[in-house]
Amino acid sequence: MAIFFEEDKKLFHLTALNTSYVFQILDAGEVVHRYWGRKYTGNICELMLKDFESRAFSPEHREGVSLDLLLQEYPSSQYGDFREPAYEIVATDGSMMSLLKYKSHRIVQGKAKLEELPATYSDDENDVQTLYLILVDEVIGLEIELQYSVFERKNAITRSVRFINRGDDDIDLQRAFSMSIDFDHSDFKLLHLAGAWARERSIIVEDLEPGIKSIQSRRGASSHQHNPFMALINKNTTEDNGDVFGFSFVYSGNFLAQAEVDQFDKTRVQMGVNPSSFSWLLESGEEFQTPEVVMVYSCSGLGGMSRTYHDLYRENLCRGWYKDKVRPVLANSWEAMYFDFTSDDIVAFAKSAGELGIELVVMDDGWFGKRDQKLLARDVPSSSLGDWYVNSNKIPEGIAELAKKVQQQGVGFGIWFEPEMVSPDSDLFRLHPDWCIQVEGRSMCLSRGQHILDLTRKDVCDYIVKIVSDVLGSGLVSYVKWDMNRNMSNIGSKALPKKRQREVPHRYILGLYSVLERLITAFPNVLFEGCAGGGGRFDPGMLQYMPQLWTSDNTDAISRIGIQIGTSVVYPSIVMGCHVSDVPNHQTGRVTSLKFRGDVAMMGNLGYELDLQKISGEKRKEIKEQIRFYKDIRETVQFGDMYWLGDTDYGKVIGVQYISKDKKNVLVFIYEPFENPNLSTKMVKLKGLNSKATYLLLASNVMTSAQQLMDVGLEVKIPAIDSSMFLQLEMIY
Numbered sequence: 001m002a003i004f005f006e007e008d009k010k011l012f013h014l015t016a017l018n019t020s021y022v023f024q025i026l027d028a029g030e031v032v033h034r035y036w037g038r039k040y041t042g043n044i045c046e047l048m049l050k051d052f053e054s055r056a057f058s059p060e061h062r063e064g065v066s067l068d069l070l071l072q073e074y075p076s077s078q079y080g081d082f083r084e085p086a087y088e089i090v091a092t093d094g095s096m097m098s099l100l101k102y103k104s105h106r107i108v109q110g111k112a113k114l115e116e117l118p119a120t121y122s123d124d125e126n127d128v129q130t131l132y133l134i135l136v137d138e139v140i141g142l143e144i145e146l147q148y149s150v151f152e153r154k155n156a157i158t159r160s161v162r163f164i165n166r167g168d169d170d171i172d173l174q175r176a177f178s179m180s181i182d183f184d185h186s187d188f189k190l191l192h193l194a195g196a197w198a199r200e201r202s203i204i205v206e207d208l209e210p211g212i213k214s215i216q217s218r219r220g221a222s223s224h225q226h227n228p229f230m231a232l233i234n235k236n237t238t239e240d241n242g243d244v245f246g247f248s249f250v251y252s253g254n255f256l257a258q259a260e261v262d263q264f265d266k267t268r269v270q271m272g273v274n275p276s277s278f279s280w281l282l283e284s285g286e287e288f289q290t291p292e293v294v295m296v297y298s299c300s301g302l303g304g305m306s307r308t309y310h311d312l313y314r315e316n317l318c319r320g321w322y323k324d325k326v327r328p329v330l331a332n333s334w335e336a337m338y339f340d341f342t343s344d345d346i347v348a349f350a351k352s353a354g355e356l357g358i359e360l361v362v363m364d365d366g367w368f369g370k371r372d373q374k375l376l377a378r379d380v381p382s383s384s385l386g387d388w389y390v391n392s393n394k395i396p397e398g399i400a401e402l403a404k405k406v407q408q409q410g411v412g413f414g415i416w417f418e419p420e421m422v423s424p425d426s427d428l429f430r431l432h433p434d435w436c437i438q439v440e441g442r443s444m445c446l447s448r449g450q451h452i453l454d455l456t457r458k459d460v461c462d463y464i465v466k467i468v469s470d471v472l473g474s475g476l477v478s479y480v481k482w483d484m485n486r487n488m489s490n491i492g493s494k495a496l497p498k499k500r501q502r503e504v505p506h507r508y509i510l511g512l513y514s515v516l517e518r519l520i521t522a523f524p525n526v527l528f529e530g531c532a533g534g535g536g537r538f539d540p541g542m543l544q545y546m547p548q549l550w551t552s553d554n555t556d557a558i559s560r561i562g563i564q565i566g567t568s569v570v571y572p573s574i575v576m577g578c579h580v581s582d583v584p585n586h587q588t589g590r591v592t593s594l595k596f597r598g599d600v601a602m603m604g605n606l607g608y609e610l611d612l613q614k615i616s617g618e619k620r621k622e623i624k625e626q627i628r629f630y631k632d633i634r635e636t637v638q639f640g641d642m643y644w645l646g647d648t649d650y651g652k653v654i655g656v657q658y659i660s661k662d663k664k665n666v667l668v669f670i671y672e673p674f675e676n677p678n679l680s681t682k683m684v685k686l687k688g689l690n691s692k693a694t695y696l697l698l699a700s701n702v703m704t705s706a707q708q709l710m711d712v713g714l715e716v717k718i719p720a721i722d723s724s725m726f727l728q729l730e731m732i733y
């Protein structure tokens, strides 16, 4: 049992591995938050804060009680609480007031699917328990179901909300967050992941002050700029010690996450679909389901939180045939050839890849869009999206024949698509100009020379499913890179009535999810890798359909250390695409050693993105050896536990350690990216070993106790030229 209800006190107690989450129903039906943190066994009620205080300028909605002063689970608006509400409505009379009261609840074993939305799940009912708490606003007939699921063995609690209009009149939902929680203090720092194209997910840590700190996306995608994640950490929390409260949003569109410190130094944290460019019309009897937030508590620092997310997302979010499989080493044609290739080049690339031990070759952008000589082909980014027929000048034999030729080189065949987009210079646009996201009477903004297809429309979704299925139907394509290269402006749909235009961004994401669901169901053995100009939609929502995401268009190994470390705050190695590319690097112009580039790319799913045929002699041997070696260790990287080495300062790590779940195999990568000469040796303390065991350091054949490795450390000295080194240990007894 993970969820307990104490009838006499009307107290709900949600318990997972090391954490308790407690809230209570007051006599008049308000739901007040009591506690979230380290697992609690005592009597919560004895510690209760005083709910009923009178304060200047805090209105009372009933005698002696002000919502402005209560710690709440799902605050409403216009009833005296001046902090941010969790939801907002406009009723048919134009009023904005809403007040919720407890109506009923039920506790069930397992976790139901969220309608039309990705969400965590468990195949084993015993792993997870769900509480449905039904609240009502009787005046307008609005019912709100707060959904809490507890993954008992994982320190994770998920929250989402369903709105049901049980009244006779329309309700205009203007804000519908997935969760809200009030902490009774503000003694926190806020940690989040921010960046831009080619420099995604840097770790930012800042103080909380009175007022609101928020991160958001209004771009129609979760975005390069802010990952849908934030954490509150105690002021002395480090990588290995201290309390962390993590919030991660299982959604790929516009979001808002905010932490508000009020006048009494209480902190309200909220996360959900961004109310900007959003509203949802609930006609009588209609429902609205919010996406899910995954909340993780850790009393063992940021690393403890990260490992909980890693396990949960690997085991309870990703799906499909590849979920539990080691991922193939791939070679991608993009930085090797860009648009300039023919099928002969792809076959030669595959031959070279096969000889090196690579398992899959991906033909990236540039293979489509020329049915006759009059049309432009996809030789530039501004043409042909939408025309998914093969360019017969480049690939005269067609995709299926090309795939066979590639497979004859001993490697699988993968292909690039960007199905959500259309170029103005395309047959599709000429035929269906109304299929774009657009506002009548206004011009459309171009970005990368393309428009966004209107995925709120069923006919557009059907078209996308068809064009992708036509290519996958041959059964010869084993991988799809699903790209998305612009953000949403000129928001509007020709297919929706006036009163539903603000529903477009969310309906677009629902359309996208429905397309992906249909495709992965029809082609369960195809490996889908999500991409959005690199990591512009690197979020848990996409992971439900695509168990791999392209981490960043920046393949420079030095930049990648920061990007991959930031990404690993929430996401496991197995979902990160990491490629070795050419030098000077195409994004930064930097030259780094092949060894360093390999060691950095081994933090995730190793791939190569450079002209393999150009590489000969010693370098070729080195790549072959890298691949052989990675295949040896990839199970531990992809399915083991990850620890950053070096403590305290978030992101400023000196290395990364992976350890298999049985604690037998240990891999250590140490990085010194700036090639400083004359370095002294460092003692690097390992983490998470079996403390009673002895480990063998394979390079030197020296045996050392786990205690020594963890308390005293392992002596390492990085050769200046390589910028990185690798150590492998095995548990002996």
Ligand code: GLA
Pocket: 334, 364, 365, 381, 416, 483, 485, 531, 532, 533, 534, 550, 553
């Ligand atoms: C995006 C992707 C790249 C590549 C190009 C092709 O930028 O992130 O990896 O596929 O598109 O146009």
